[in-house]
Amino acid sequence: MTLATSANAIILLATGSLRHERMTLKNFALIGAAGFVAPRHLKAIHDIGGTLQAALDLSDSVGIIDSYFPNAQFFTEFEQFDRCLDVLRRRGSETNYMSICSPNYLHDAHIRFALRSGCDAICEKPLVLNPSDIDALTEMEVETGRRIYSILQLRLHPSIIALREQIIRQASSTPHQVELTYITSRGSWYHSSWKGDESKSGGIATNIGVHLFDMLSYVFGELKGFTVHHRSASSATGFLEYERAHVRWFLSIDAKNLPPEIDPQKRTFRSITVDGDEIEFSNGFTELHTDSYRHILSGNGFGLAEVRPSIQTVAAIRTAPIVTSDGDHHPYLPRILSNAERLHDARVN
Numbered sequence: 520m521t522l523a524t525s526a527n528a529i530i531l532l533a534t535g536s537l538r539h540e541r542m543t544l545k546n547f548a549l550i551g552a553a554g555f556v557a558p559r560h561l562k563a564i565h566d567i568g569g570t571l572q573a574a575l576d577l578s579d580s581v582g583i584i585d586s587y588f589p590n591a592q593f594f595t596e597f598e599q600f601d602r603c604l605d606v607l608r609r610r611g612s613e614t615n616y617m618s619i620c621s622p623n624y625l626h627d628a629h630i631r632f633a634l635r636s637g638c639d640a641i642c643e644k645p646l647v648l649n650p651s652d653i654d655a656l657t658e659m660e661v662e663t664g665r666r667i668y669s670i671l672q673l674r675l676h677p678s679i680i681a682l683r684e685q686i687i688r689q690a691s692s693t694p695h696q697v698e699l700t701y702i703t704s705r706g707s708w709y710h711s712s713w714k715g716d717e718s719k720s721g722g723i724a725t726n727i728g729v730h731l732f733d734m735l736s737y738v739f740g741e742l743k744g745f746t747v748h749h750r751s752a753s754s755a756t757g758f759l760e761y762e763r764a765h766v767r768w769f770l771s772i773d774a775k776n777l778p779p780e781i782d783p784q785k786r787t788f789r790s791i792t793v794d795g796d797e798i799e800f801s802n803g804f805t806e807l808h809t810d811s812y813r814h815i816l817s818g819n820g821f822g823l824a825e826v827r828p829s830i831q832t833v834a835a836i837r838t839a840p841i842v843t844s845d846g847d848h849h850p851y852l853p854r855i856l857s858n859a860e861r862l863h864d865a866r867v868n
Contacts, residue, residue: 544615545569545816548604548638550629551620552593553578556643559808560618561587566809567816572607572614575600604636614638616815623726624719627652634663641668641815645729646826648721649834653823660823668820671829672807673734675814678800682793683738686763695739695764697793698849703727704774704786710752717837723755725833728770732759733829739764742832747839748848749855756855757836758847764793767849776851 547564551557552574561583564571571588574581579595594600604614617633619626619642627647633640646669647653656667673679686695705714713719720726736742740762747757754771769776777788791798814820843856 546607546612546615547571547618548600548614548616549574549618549620550576550600551622551643552576552581552584554620554622557581557620558583560620560641560643563809563812564588564618566806567812569616569812572612573600573603601632601636608637616641619643622713622719623648623721624713627656630656630667631659634659634665634667637663637665639666639668639815641670641812641820643670644733645721645725645830645833646823647830648725650827650831653827653830657823666820667823668815669822669826670808670811671730671733671737671821671825672804672811673730673800674737674821674825675807675810676800676803678798678803679734679738682798686738686793691763694761695793696795697735697739697764697766697791699731699735699766699768700788700790700849700851701728701731701769702771702773702776702788704777705772709772715752717752721833722750722837723753723770723772724750724836727772728755728768729829729833731768731770732832733826735759735761735764735766736828736832739766742828745832745835745839746842746845746847747836748841748843748845748852750836750839750841754855755836756849756852757839758845758849759832765847767847769849769851771851776854 545568547569549557549560549571553576561571565587571584571591573592573594574584575594575597577595581593584591584593592603594603607613614636615638617636617638617640619629619633619640621629623645626642626645630640630642630646646667647656660667709715714726724732742759742761744760745757747755749756753773754769754776756769759766759768774786777785781788789801791800811820843852
């Protein structure tokens with residue numbers, strides 16, 4: 520065996536050993552146990568054979584925990600949660616991963632807490648609200664030796680993977696024409712909660728669209744330019760120029776924007792067309808959080824580098840000037856502007 524072959528064997532052995540070690544480290548803590556997305560994380564931890572040691576939330580409406588981890592400790596006070604993790608560590612049963620399902624504006628602080636507690640962080644999207652937060656977290660990864668992962672589940676969706684492979688294989692010299700529409704109806708509670716506060720949620724594009732913008736950069740490459748045509752508390756639309764595509768996008772939580780032809784009982788509408796062809800990705804979401812956790816434990820999770828493009832995109836959309844005269848707009852824009860004008864006239868009269 521040559522020296523180079525021997526060195527390669529040692530590297531492969533070390534890599535395999537590291538992956539095996541990561542797969543056997545399955546003690547979890549969770550912040551935000553009463554949140555909307557927490558059940559998906561609880562199921563994922565359960566499905567990969569993990570153990571939830573402790574959970575935290577200000578609300579005590581967390582009976583869902585019994586369905587997966589009836590022996591987990593639960594706290595409504597951060598100090599008690601912190602103490603529990605420290606006691607576990609001192610007893611030799613340290614927590615390996617901290618899953619973060621708290622409101623968007625708290626993600627950054629909770630990720631920092633996870634790293635300082637000796638855990639790798641698994642954070643629901645959006646990872647943070649601003650690109651500068653990623654810079655600081657990158658430094659913390661180096662300082663602590665721990666890792667930060669985000670849930671970018673559309674990168675694991677079979678239809679999206681197939682689309683990306685098709686786009687790369689075609690290597691078209693002209694940009695693909697893409698139309699993205701996502702409407703997920705929400706009631707008035709949304710605007711009364713932290714989700715309706717842009718300083719806490721990041722606004723519509725961040726709160727309901729960040730995973731879609733991540734998907735777009737994953738499939739179509741680097742973002743070259745953008746225009747925002749409309750932005751309000753309930754809807755946003757604009758144009759994105761990617762390396763391999765021109766994208767007209769529309770996001771809304773207003774049920775009035777649902778297409779009239781869909782089933783009246785449906786409250787959500789997703790559509791992506793590429794060069795006029797519909798990409799079916801409405802189904803296949805059930806196991807994507809579990810798949811994300813499996814990728815993380817195998818050493819293939821999505822980290823800060825993968826997260827950065829989508830955070831840069833939503834942060835730019837949040838503050839960009841509104842340009843309504845641009846011709847590259849989504850077909851729903853005239854409807855939105857017409858509704859806004861009627862609302863304005865009603866208020867004036």
